[in-house]
Amino acid sequence: MPSVSTPEAAAPPLHPTPMIRRVAWAAALAAALGGTISAMVSGLAAAGAITAAEDAALLRATRDFADEIHEELLEAPEDDSPDERAHFARHHGPRTLQNLLVHEAEQIDLPGIQATVRTPHKHDTSPSRSLPPPVGSCADNASDPRFPRRECAVAFDAEGAVLVLSVIQPHRPHRPFWFAMAILSGTLSGVLVGGWASFVGARWVVRPIDALRERLDGIHTAMPSVEALDPPLPEVELEELRLAVVSLVARLGAALDTARTFASHAAHALRTPLTSLSAEIDLWAQDVERPPPPQRLRQQVDTLIALVHRLLALGTAEADLASTGVAIDLGELVMDTVAQRSATQRARLDVSTQEVTVRGDEHLLAIMLANGLDNALKFSTGSVHVHVHTDHTHARVDVVDHGPGLDPADAAHVFEPFFRSRTARSSNTPGHGIGLALIRHVADAHGGHADLERLDDDTTRLRITLPCWRPAPIPSGIHTNPETARAT
Amino acid sequence: MRLLFVDDAPEMRALAQRAFDPTHDTVRVAASCAEARVALRDELPEVLILDVALADGNGVVLCQELRGRDIDVPILLLTAHGDVGQRVAGLDAGADDFLTKPFAMAELRARIRALARRGPWTRPSLLRVGDVALDASARRAWRGGDEVPVTRREWAVLDLLLARRGDLVRREHILEAAWGEDTASARASLDTILSRLRRKLGSDVVETVRGQGHAIRLDP
Numbered sequence: 001m002p003s004v005s006t007p008e009a010a011a012p013p014l015h016p017t018p019m020i021r022r023v024a025w026a027a028a029l030a031a032a033l034g035g036t037i038s039a040m041v042s043g044l045a046a047a048g049a050i051t052a053a054e055d056a057a058l059l060r061a062t063r064d065f066a067d068e069i070h071e072e073l074l075e076a077p078e079d080d081s082p083d084e085r086a087h088f089a090r091h092h093g094p095r096t097l098q099n100l101l102v103h104e105a106e107q108i109d110l111p112g113i114q115a116t117v118r119t120p121h122k123h124d125t126s127p128s129r130s131l132p133p134p135v136g137s138c139a140d141n142a143s144d145p146r147f148p149r150r151e152c153a154v155a156f157d158a159e160g161a162v163l164v165l166s167v168i169q170p171h172r173p174h175r176p177f178w179f180a181m182a183i184l185s186g187t188l189s190g191v192l193v194g195g196w197a198s199f200v201g202a203r204w205v206v207r208p209i210d211a212l213r214e215r216l217d218g219i220h221t222a223m224p225s226v227e228a229l230d231p232p233l234p235e236v237e238l239e240e241l242r243l244a245v246v247s248l249v250a251r252l253g254a255a256l257d258t259a260r261t262f263a264s265h266a267a268h269a270l271r272t273p274l275t276s277l278s279a280e281i282d283l284w285a286q287d288v289e290r291p292p293p294p295q296r297l298r299q300q301v302d303t304l305i306a307l308v309h310r311l312l313a314l315g316t317a318e319a320d321l322a323s324t325g326v327a328i329d330l331g332e333l334v335m336d337t338v339a340q341r342s343a344t345q346r347a348r349l350d351v352s353t354q355e356v357t358v359r360g361d362e363h364l365l366a367i368m369l370a371n372g373l374d375n376a377l378k379f380s381t382g383s384v385h386v387h388v389h390t391d392h393t394h395a396r397v398d399v400v401d402h403g404p405g406l407d408p409a410d411a412a413h414v415f416e417p418f419f420r421s422r423t424a425r426s427s428n429t430p431g432h433g434i435g436l437a438l439i440r441h442v443a444d445a446h447g448g449h450a451d452l453e454r455l456d457d458d459t460t461r462l463r464i465t466l467p468c469w470r471p472a473p474i475p476s477g478i479h480t481n482p483e484t485a486r487a488t
Numbered sequence: 489m490r491l492l493f494v495d496d497a498p499e500m501r502a503l504a505q506r507a508f509d510p511t512h513d514t515v516r517v518a519a520s521c522a523e524a525r526v527a528l529r530d531e532l533p534e535v536l537i538l539d540v541a542l543a544d545g546n547g548v549v550l551c552q553e554l555r556g557r558d559i560d561v562p563i564l565l566l567t568a569h570g571d572v573g574q575r576v577a578g579l580d581a582g583a584d585d586f587l588t589k590p591f592a593m594a595e596l597r598a599r600i601r602a603l604a605r606r607g608p609w610t611r612p613s614l615l616r617v618g619d620v621a622l623d624a625s626a627r628r629a630w631r632g633g634d635e636v637p638v639t640r641r642e643w644a645v646l647d648l649l650l651a652r653r654g655d656l657v658r659r660e661h662i663l664e665a666a667w668g669e670d671t672a673s674a675r676a677s678l679d680t681i682l683s684r685l686r687r688k689l690g691s692d693v694v695e696t697v698r699g700q701g702h703a704i705r706l707d708p
Contacts, residue, residue: 357639
């Protein structure tokens with residue numbers, strides 16, 4: 001079997017990555033960045049809004065508190081009922097500003113509430129020496145780290161005294177932590193949801209590209225047809241790409257047609273002169289009065305005849321021979337083909353066959369099998385195993401040889417017409433690169449296929465697979481059922 | 489043998505006349521469909537060799553025309569490998585065998601001899617044997633309404649039996665006509681083919697008279 005090393009084989013191996021993954025990664029990063037920023041912005045805004053609302057409520061409470069204290073100070077003790085006076089004296093003692101503040105603070109349901117009136121020169125009621133927040137605003141008071149406080153100040157009298165209302169806000173110090181958690185969860189959910197969504201989205205975006213690739217896969221290299229690329233695609237970019245490929249395939253098809261027609265015409269033109277030449281040699285050989293023709297002449301003409309037969313077979317238009325052909329016993333045809341080889345070639349052939357019927361053209365199948373055997377005999381030195389077998393759906397002919405082996409770089413090309421591997425050329429192995437192309441062409445025309453497989457380093461298997469014989473539709477006008485036939 | 493060789497290439501016609509022994513065989517040649525018709529009017533050959541591509545028409549069409557005029561001489565068509573459709577059309581038109589150009593002289597002589605031995609007989613379009621239907625011209629067979637595969641070798645034997653329309657055909661004659669030789673391997677092949685025909689078409693289709701020959705059992 002042919003083996004070469006092509007320049008492409010020397011290139012470093014490329015590890016292609018799916019485009020979907022690239023798109024998904026990019027979108028996941030974008031989503032993570034977006035998630036972080038939006039979590040930060042919304043977190044800051046929420047924290048600010050909560051603080052502002054809490055401060056506004058506390059400031060309002062402070063103002064109400066200051067008004068209440070003012071009213072109490074202006075009232076005479078007699079304004080209260082005797083019960084109230086007794087209650088105040090029992091719980092708070094004398095009716096001082098400090099006691100009034102404690103008494104009024106008890107009426108308000110806020111955690112750890114403390115009310116103080118502060119002024120540097122007059123009745124300062126605060127035990128702490130720290131500065132109060134500016135009048136009409138709120139600030140943190142972290143003097144006792146166990147009980148973080150928020151305090152608001154309002155003006156208390158004309159001399160500049162301020163009333164400070166202070167409450168414990170136990171959750172306030174944890175806010176930075178929850179804020180960080182919000183950013184983190186925003187980022188994470190951005191990555192996960194964004195990554196997943198973009199993966200799904202990328203797949204959706206790439207789907208038309210996949211569809212186009214599948215259509216391209218449907219183009220037959222031996223017979224490129226633009227019909228596989230129909231119908232038009234709705235995506236503008238892909239439709240432009242499709243049209244470019246359609247144009248390329250059409251030009252390739254035309255070039256191939258020209259080459260094939262030329263080869264076929266050349267072969268047709270050679271048929272009659274070659275028959276005549278071959279017959280002349282035959283007649284010369286039969287003429288007892290002349291010396292026999294040189295053996296080399298006979299061999300050269302036979303080689304030329306075989307080449308013309310191959311070119312003609314390769315020029316056959318693809319037809320559905322699996323449904324229009326006649327019944328052929330493939331095992332028998334293999335035995336006939338083997339019998340036509342020379343004695344030396346037959347000695348190298350190890351054949352096992354069974355009866356398996358296919359439908360097709362006997363001449364084309366015979367030339368296909370002859371090429372399969374000749375190819376294996378040519379590219380190997382030892383014995384060649386030919387095995388005909390069936391699974392009752394498909395008939396298979398395996399031709400296994402032990403030669404230089406099939407170079408993986410060649411595997412994709414060996415079935416192309418006129419492809420000659422470098423070893424085949426450098427070792428002067430005779431041939432024109434038609435054999436395997438012809439095998440595939442004939443197998444395809446019969447609804448089957450041909451594959452060349454490397455079993456190990458020096459073992460190559462050519463497997464020709466053909467559909468088994470199946471009944472064809474009965475032509476109209478033929479009554480095969482005796483009952484109906486008798487009735488008509 | 490009396491042969492008529494129809495080919496538009498002069499070198500092929502010259503060759504045909506030189507390739508056969510003039511003491512035993514008479515070879516007439518024709519270069520076109522028109523010449524072939526004139527030659528056939530004078531005398532019918534034992535075998536007609538017809539190239540498909542002729543200057544004034546198609547050999548397959550001429551073949552069909554001759555069968556239409558009840559001319560039942562064996563016809564050998566000369567075709568090309570690429571002409572798959574032509575081979576199918578040729579069978580439908582009533583040709584008996586094919587040879588693809590380029591061919592070896594020995595092969596041509598062998599095919600002509602085989603056809604001459606079989607003698608004139610036009611394949612019937614449809615024959616019935618019990619529940620078996622045989623379309624010998626289209627090379628298709630049915631048993632009980634289902635198509636069965638009959639190969640070229642099997643048809644070669646069937647043709648010989650069908651040509652005698654139920655009369656006994658001697659084994660030696662079948663071997664000579666279909667294998668060209670009466671050897672042990674040819675006899676073994678004939679037995680294989682007969683057993684396959686019985687398997688495919690039914691055990692009572694081909695009758696065997698021990699030590700003499702075979703006959704096909706046709707419906708009355």
